[in-house]
Amino acid sequence: MSAALIGDFANTFSIAGITSYLLASSPSEKVQRIGFLSLLTSAIFIGFLAFVARPAILRLMRDVPEGGLLCEARLVAVLLTTIVCSFAGEIIGLHATYGPFMLGLMLPGGAPLGVTLGERLDRLVAGVLMPLLFAQGGLRLDVFKIADASICLLLQFFLVVGVAAKQAFILGLMMNFKGITEVAYASAFMDSDVFDEQVYAAFMLNVLLLGAATASVVTHVPPGGEVRGVPPPHGAAQEAGRRAAGAGVRALAGGRGAHAGAAGRRQRVARVTRRRLPPPPRAARGAHQPVLRAFKHGDRNCVPSGGTDSERIVNAFQYFVQQRPVGSASLLPYVCIAPYATMHDDACAVALEKRAMLIVVPFHQRLAIDGSVENTTASAGSVQAANVNVLNYSPCSVAILVDRGSLSVVPAGAATDGFPHRIALYFLGGPDDREALALATYMAEDAPIGLTVFRFLPPPEWRKGGDPEEDRLDEEALQEYVSLWVDDHRVAYSENLVCGSDEMVGIIRKSSPASDLLIVGRRADGPKSPLTVGISDWSEHLELGVLGDLLTSTDFGCQVSTLVVQQQTRAAAGEISRSPQKNTEKPPESDGHV
Known part of the structure; x- marks a missing residue:
């Protein structure tokens, strides 16, 4: 979905740039003036987004505590900035959606801005505005205007290179269906007389059929959590022990606590710091995409506020690396912001990409001062479910x-x-x-x-x-x-x-x-x-x-x-099929975010 939207907007901006260049190269002086003004206004618009609107919103996010939301005044300021960008885009001839979309690409995803917008505006947008837009598009549809059925077939194209047929078909469906964006395009083209009634009817029917087909086909795709790797014949750590002296073990440690265990020889640690976010309302759940970024101190795209838990955890691991002999250990810290239900996807993907031999995750309970056992977080059940998913789908050994x-x-x-x-x-x-x-x-x-x-x-x-x-x-x-x-x-x-x-x-x-x-x-x-x-x-x-x-x-x-x-389990390694009937471990329901 994100790749399809970015592709469409990039295509539109490319066409606008090429058109402006051709106009500027025209022999007519009047047409040249229009082309130069188009290029100039486009450059000014992009500069306004990058150097005025983006820094202003990042400044509003600077003092928000980790896991917190934007206050009402700051949220209103963000919305006003978005309206100004939309209005500026309309002035220079772009559609009203281009300005906010370009601004969104320049801003970091996740908390606090993404979660705040999802919690405060999701019900208004999904419950009121989107149904109204779909209703308005449907009222203008007249299927009896379609005189030639071949027009519908012209809209169905799938271009696939180097992809298996099944995955290509699914990828084509997902890249061609954008729902609300296509309805907005069709309405805009109809208002500007780019579409006639026949093409508009064929386009809207295409959106309806593709939407129904995409939803039903994608649900039958094997779950993305099954990340399979090639298991070592004797286990990851056992295989490392059989290597020559000087070889190292790559480990991936994740969680909200840090322990720097001692290790010998050369050790490579990929640290995934999980940040817990307040659970959004049920209507908004699923609206936030997982975020996995390399951690950098002071990087606003990774950490919304200074002195966070993420920085303290990474500092502990960096101190561990500094205490080791030079070259014997290295650290690759990441920050993962994702729902608990899909967090194991990021952990397993990083472990597979970095060829990690061990994933270390924290237990969801700890020992209290009085000797009793308490939960580490308010969403301890979700943490437990995430750990169980890592155990089931990990491409390497796992330690809790x-x-x-x-x-x-x-x-x-x-x-x-x-x-x-x-x-x-x-x-x-x-x-x-x-x-x-x-x-x-x-x-x-x-x-x-x-x-x-x-x-x-x-x-x-x-x-x-x-x-x-x-x-x-x-x-x-x-x-x-x-x-x-x-x-x-x-x-x-x-x-x-x-x-x-x-x-x-x-x-x-x-x-x-x-x-x-x-x-x-x-x-x-x-x-x-x-x-x-x-x-x-x-x-x-x-x-x-x-x-x-x-x-x-x-x-x-x-x-x-x-x-x-x-x-690594035989099911995760692909040696045996995973049978729901044989899986007696039922992880608790996951309803939180990290």
Whole structure:
């Protein structure tokens, strides 16, 4: 829609410029004068939009707090500026819509201007003005004026180069249907006698038929959230661990909080800062397009006010990069303003484009001062739904960080073992646990970090009927870890034979306070362990898995931050089809914006 509108307006301005140039080149002095005046007025008009109207509106947006709306006085000033631009366009011979449209292209989208206009004017425009315009166009339509049916066929053209037939047909429909803009064009052409009654009737019928066809066809297109990538054969972090020394891992971290975890070798971090906006009224929802921009300090197109949460989060990551050896880490910050329901599209697209191996997203709850668990935002359910979508559609591995504040301080046990940070990994087996092991090993390459892997094994009689291939991969991963890293001091390995979930929980409860980060696998596609049968019945947050939900529950009382790791799912990788009947995880409804 946006590309089609921009193309039409660019075509109109190009025709106007070429016409003015031809008039200025005419041998007639009178015609030359008209051409020069046309070029001069067009240049003055564009200069007025760029150097007067745009700075004036940006100045009105400067002091608006992040997530806030324009006050009534500033909104009226914006509307008056828009009317002046429309009137100026009419004076120089353009349609009244060209001035406001050009001004809109020069202004940043999203909050606070876009959200304010959508909330204050959507009901007036969509509920009153648009129906009146459609009614006015329909009253002038007389289908009996069409004497030659071939006129309707002349309006149907699709030009496609290098695109598959199905996608080309859908793209042609979307590029050719603009609805309200076409009705306005037809009315203007009818008033200026460019269209006769027959052409006008054929044009309006074309708009009606294309509108109905576009709406029905596009709804049957596969959802855009399924961003598929090529999965590494052993998982992203495992594949990175098999690379030569000096290779790095690209990670994408998103959320409203920041934790700079230590990493070894070269690390490339693409930081997507999500900004929460107040939910617009239901009539206005869906009217705002997602915005994904590279973050720049002081850039008004990215941050509407100084000293925002976005700047503080990016500053924290930049401080982390500065503390690393030169060239060992880099940062590519982005700002994403989008509905929660489609935010995973931007995250997955950035991860796929930057070839990220890991996406880190924040959990929607945190530990309060009094020890209770509270939501991080007012739209916590929408954040949870966005996290579930990232887990389902991610083109790489995903980690959910449950913040308990333990990463910001040095644990009490650091003075005794000499390591300021210690990580504990609880291993049950399966692809997610192997991915978590590879990620923990990657973190442990930094000397100040201690790592202990706790493996839990059920009795031999409980292991009958398992997957031999998964058991073999688990053994290979653990043997590689033990042979390459374990020194029984900084990096340790503990194998525990337990006869039930009670013994396993007891070991976790006893060992977890000595660490400041716990890592577990989500175990989404892996085999079910007999050690988690009794615990899984009480799980509240399915996106954390059984052990992740246990560690973050208030009953367990763990005050250590937890990282829940999931390898890219087979459905997201395209190895198996996604079946709605088999998907038992129903994410909560998303009704907010960020």
